Amino acid sequence: MSTKKAAAVALVAALGVTTLAACGSDKADTAGEGTKSKTVTLVSHDSFNASKEVLAEFTEQTGYTVKVLKSGDAGEAVNKEILTKGSPQGDVFFGIDNTLLSRGLDNGLFEPYEAKGLDRIPAELQLDKAKHRVTPIDSGDICVNYDKKYFADKKLAPPQTFDDLAKPAYKDLLVVENPERSSPGLGFLLGTAAQYGDDGWQAYWKKLKDNGVKTVDSWELAYNQEFSGSAGGKKAKGDRPLVVSYASSPPVEVLYSEPQLKEAPTGVSTGTCFRQTEFAGLLNGAKNPEGGKALIDFLISKKFQEDMPLQMFVNPVVKDAALPELFTKHGEVIAKPQTMAPEKITEKREQWIQTWSSLVLK
Amino acid sequence: MALPVAFFAVFFAWPVVSIVGRGVRTDDGAWQFGRIGETLSRPDILDVLWFTVWQAAASTALTLLVALPGAYVFARFAFPGKAVLRAVVTVPFVLPTVMVGTAFLALVGRGGLFDELWGVRLDTSVWAILLAHMFFNYAVVVRTVGGLWAQLDPRQEEAARVLGASRWQAWRRVTLPALAPSVASAALMVFLFTFTSFGVVQVLGGSAYSTMEAEIYRQTARLLDLPTAAVLTLVQFAAVGAILAVHARTVRKRESALKLVPAELTARRPRGTGQWALLGGVLLSVTLLILLPLGVLVERSFSTPDGYGLDYYRALGSVDEGGTFLVPPMEAIGNSLEYALVATAVALLIGGLAAAALTRRAGRLVRGFDALLMLPLGVSAVTVGFGFLITLDEPPLDLRASWILVPLAQALVGVPFVVRTMLPVLRAVDARLREAAAVLGASPLKAWREVDLPMVWRALLIAAGFAFAVSLGEFGATVFIARPDNPTLPVAVARLLGRPGELNYGQAMALSTILMAVCAAALLLLERLRTERTSGEF
Numbered sequence: 001m002s003t004k005k006a007a008a009v010a011l012v013a014a015l016g017v018t019t020l021a022a023c024g025s026d027k028a029d030t031a032g033e034g035t036k037s038k039t040v041t042l043v044s045h046d047s048f049n050a051s052k053e054v055l056a057e058f059t060e061q062t063g064y065t066v067k068v069l070k071s072g073d074a075g076e077a078v079n080k081e082i083l084t085k086g087s088p089q090g091d092v093f094f095g096i097d098n099t100l101l102s103r104g105l106d107n108g109l110f111e112p113y114e115a116k117g118l119d120r121i122p123a124e125l126q127l128d129k130a131k132h133r134v135t136p137i138d139s140g141d142i143c144v145n146y147d148k149k150y151f152a153d154k155k156l157a158p159p160q161t162f163d164d165l166a167k168p169a170y171k172d173l174l175v176v177e178n179p180e181r182s183s184p185g186l187g188f189l190l191g192t193a194a195q196y197g198d199d200g201w202q203a204y205w206k207k208l209k210d211n212g213v214k215t216v217d218s219w220e221l222a223y224n225q226e227f228s229g230s231a232g233g234k235k236a237k238g239d240r241p242l243v244v245s246y247a248s249s250p251p252v253e254v255l256y257s258e259p260q261l262k263e264a265p266t267g268v269s270t271g272t273c274f275r276q277t278e279f280a281g282l283l284n285g286a287k288n289p290e291g292g293k294a295l296i297d298f299l300i301s302k303k304f305q306e307d308m309p310l311q312m313f314v315n316p317v318v319k320d321a322a323l324p325e326l327f328t329k330h331g332e333v334i335a336k337p338q339t340m341a342p343e344k345i346t347e348k349r350e351q352w353i354q355t356w357s358s359l360v361l362k
Numbered sequence: 363m364a365l366p367v368a369f370f371a372v373f374f375a376w377p378v379v380s381i382v383g384r385g386v387r388t389d390d391g392a393w394q395f396g397r398i399g400e401t402l403s404r405p406d407i408l409d410v411l412w413f414t415v416w417q418a419a420a421s422t423a424l425t426l427l428v429a430l431p432g433a434y435v436f437a438r439f440a441f442p443g444k445a446v447l448r449a450v451v452t453v454p455f456v457l458p459t460v461m462v463g464t465a466f467l468a469l470v471g472r473g474g475l476f477d478e479l480w481g482v483r484l485d486t487s488v489w490a491i492l493l494a495h496m497f498f499n500y501a502v503v504v505r506t507v508g509g510l511w512a513q514l515d516p517r518q519e520e521a522a523r524v525l526g527a528s529r530w531q532a533w534r535r536v537t538l539p540a541l542a543p544s545v546a547s548a549a550l551m552v553f554l555f556t557f558t559s560f561g562v563v564q565v566l567g568g569s570a571y572s573t574m575e576a577e578i579y580r581q582t583a584r585l586l587d588l589p590t591a592a593v594l595t596l597v598q599f600a601a602v603g604a605i606l607a608v609h610a611r612t613v614r615k616r617e618s619a620l621k622l623v624p625a626e627l628t629a630r631r632p633r634g635t636g637q638w639a640l641l642g643g644v645l646l647s648v649t650l651l652i653l654l655p656l657g658v659l660v661e662r663s664f665s666t667p668d669g670y671g672l673d674y675y676r677a678l679g680s681v682d683e684g685g686t687f688l689v690p691p692m693e694a695i696g697n698s699l700e701y702a703l704v705a706t707a708v709a710l711l712i713g714g715l716a717a718a719a720l721t722r723r724a725g726r727l728v729r730g731f732d733a734l735l736m737l738p739l740g741v742s743a744v745t746v747g748f749g750f751l752i753t754l755d756e757p758p759l760d761l762r763a764s765w766i767l768v769p770l771a772q773a774l775v776g777v778p779f780v781v782r783t784m785l786p787v788l789r790a791v792d793a794r795l796r797e798a799a800a801v802l803g804a805s806p807l808k809a810w811r812e813v814d815l816p817m818v819w820r821a822l823l824i825a826a827g828f829a830f831a832v833s834l835g836e837f838g839a840t841v842f843i844a845r846p847d848n849p850t851l852p853v854a855v856a857r858l859l860g861r862p863g864e865l866n867y868g869q870a871m872a873l874s875t876i877l878m879a880v881c882a883a884a885l886l887l888l889e890r891l892r893t894e895r896t897s898g899e900f
Binding site for chain 1: 384467471474477478580582583584585586662666667673748751752755857859864865866867
């Protein structure tokens, strides 16, 4: 009996150890056991991207290697940091936006650090200017996108403003995301609240509902299934020519087309936008604060800022960063987006979402 | 026994207890049991509880209805392509839920096949959820019930007929009692899987439907409402515990001595119109329920703007301009295989030791441990994931940023399969054979080599194969910890689906097809290893 067991253990253990060792060897460089002080860990949401060359340049400049830890979507990533407060998963957090900023600041997630080169960032984006707990890195606009072909075929002008969306001419055309489950959905709701005020937005949504607005759970569903203008939506025979997405979505449609399109198939309703700004901050309890500070400086360097648009489809925040041609050619600069103070968003978010649910979903 | 216990204590019990603990206590450490009653009387929470139970019961009933004839056909009929088909119906069981959601949207969603043909759309309806659950769990019934059915000696029923029983009486008196525990066991497993359904409900449920598992995720990850999440976790825990306790009883009953014969002897070509019609009906249901959704994924992976082609597969080999990943998506396959191998090794080690320990004694304590090993199947991956985050954060166990966390989480799910496969085989090794060998002069080592090993190694390989396939498809826990420089296949699929543009969608379909092919190949290999002696549950 015991021999049998011993042999079984030996067999299984041998199997386990060899495989572990085999995998361990080629993972050692990224696991970073011995290179701890030389590694700086960036915690972010799933949408984070940077090109290899740019990250390599950071290593060249500072000697630190960046390790990126994607921690779920934006809300989930922030909540995970709150749960692990004081014993963070990394050194720098990137990707807390103005809709979540107060929650992070109130929970004391970040160590103050005044980044080098802040003067190149417009003051209105520096939402924590007095304390420098977070540094703005990028901004983007959540806007209604329209299917150019649909409106051309119908000889109808695409809607441009929030008011337009509630007009009878655009009945049954718009699909939006549930703000409770999707960040563009939340952005759009906040945009309407900023436009019509605490008292007026509910009446506006009643009009939208009467005008046949459709709600789905995620941006993926809205954009790739319901929207008639996107590549995915065309394939899925989406029949809604209006969708809540980003101002940068048209260039992305061009970028991922095969063969490359000459003109974006979609356009942006410029009067329906809500501005999202994303921030980075040094995590409270970071193991490598020096590396973290260097990384934050690097995030607002010209090099990184010019890499960002084609990696994450957002706009740079520093004045000296040039936009890629794809953006200047197919993108839209939003002159007057809606905005809202982070404290107000934190205070009202849950209540507004609940009101919205009972108003629109029921 | 010590190693499996330690493994479960550190990587399962501790994280889960910690995260639940955060919820049931206030910041200054006082217990807040009042929250339980408060939470459980909220109408929205009650809706979730009701829907969870209701859809699980409905899914289980429908799965049994469709899969039991399948179990019979696979058990009793010999027909060409049976082994391949048996492997194929098992593929869904190990596929990641994101993919299944995508497949069903492509089928019953907007612009899906049914929409094009008949204008039928089932997305955001409860039918899409029920169909997907049937798709997932068909194999559980076919393998659990069919596996036993194939080995029941048909002569017993014939004997009853000779003695004057009608066909129905013979079936009811002889076959049904032998089969009933395995039907109950399969039903309970299906109920357990659908009761804790997460991915399917996330993708197909829309805003209208939420199971407890999906609600725990929402409360924790979105709203950071830990007290509500903790109450739900406790309720789910109690329910899963109860299901497993009943399951353990039925399993024990099933293992009571039955006269089993090799499966090859009981299967024969169908005879007469009735039997051919039954076979045809089962093949049709398998085609509609399983082959069609899988086929749609494959079709879409080849469907490029200018006709069918390999464009999306080719694109997998290069880093794209926009950089969804830092590496070509193709590398995700290599990562997945590596992770799955390590997870399999861990699951075999832990599961093998546990099964060996469970074989020797069947005391109350040990039986309790048996049921405990099944718990990871029923406890929220979200809870475990968040538990990992807040517990494994200090040296020597600061594993949160380590790659090993992925295979460890996957192994947790793999262990129950290893135990369930190994246990019946280990128990079935007749001690008298070993004694006989000893009497005939064999040394204990030789007796083990000649008697135990031939029976055990196949079971071990099958267990390994299952743990491997399950690890390959694991998504819930992996998505918490996988890193961008080495995403796993299901994580890569999810990320590609989350981006606009035709090329990303096509690549997601192509990767899904590859994952499907790998799973199918692994399962087909297992079919070849299966013999009459390896009558494990899967």
